[in-house]
């Protein structure tokens with residue numbers, strides 16, 4: 001519902017080794033920082049950390065009378081502008097970005113998010129590390145394989161595992177679905193009985 005398209009993540013805590021107990025470290029993102037916020041009324045890019053925190057607390061449903069004090073006294077919010085980060089996601093086609101080791105090169109390579117490596121996904125540390133491995137192994141003739149790209153798109157085992165976690169460990173049949181979908185799901189589950197698919201669904205605790 002947020003005009004800034006806010007999202008937030010509090011990964012496993014403590015985030016830092018020296019983090020005092022009882023404190024949380026999190027990220028709050030806004031993808032449309034130029035739009036006025038729903039609570040603070042200002043564009044995110046003009047806000048102080050406390051104001052960004054206020055907008056976030058508002059969207060969490062914190063009573064409005066408590067928002068300002070909580071944001072100013074119970075949180076420390078450090079704004080960070082990353083205007084170029086979406087450059088990773090610009091549409092591209094073969095040839096737009098250099099190969100890690102362009103054909104014929106023997107003493108230089110390209111590393112990082114703006115080089116081309118097959119199948120991997122940008123905006124990840126893995127992508128940069130993979131390009132570095134490719135560069136070093138190729139140029140120095142190191143006989144080591146670059147680890148396989150994580151099969152998050154086409155490997156049905158990865159997809160089923162992700163589904164298991166997205167459902168917080170609940171079974172497929174526990175999903176709240178409109179009746180036609182529910183019927184289709186049950187029909188589908190009957191159809192896969194005794195097949196490898198049923199084994200996989202069992203392995204990933206989806207049935």
Ligand SMILES: Cc1cc2nc3c(=O)[nH]c(=O)nc-3n(C[C@H](O)[C@H](O)[C@H](O)COP(=O)(O)OP(=O)(O)OC[C@H]3O[C@@H](n4cnc5c(N)ncnc54)[C@H](O)[C@@H]3O)c2cc1C
Nearest residue numbers: 027029082085111112113114122123124125126127128129
């Ligand atoms: C908000 C955000 C969240 C992210 N979340 C995740 C995540 O959850 N998981 C994940 O895997 N990835 C995530 N990423 C992506 C990941 O952080 C990057 O893809 C990765 O850090 C890129 O590593 P790199 O070494 O190629 O480049 P960088 O880490 O960008 O390093 C490049 C370095 O070069 C330096 N530099 C630039 N120009 C020069 C120059 N002329 N001379 C000398 N030095 C220079 C820069 O200062 C910088 O230190 C996230 C990125 C962002 C911005």
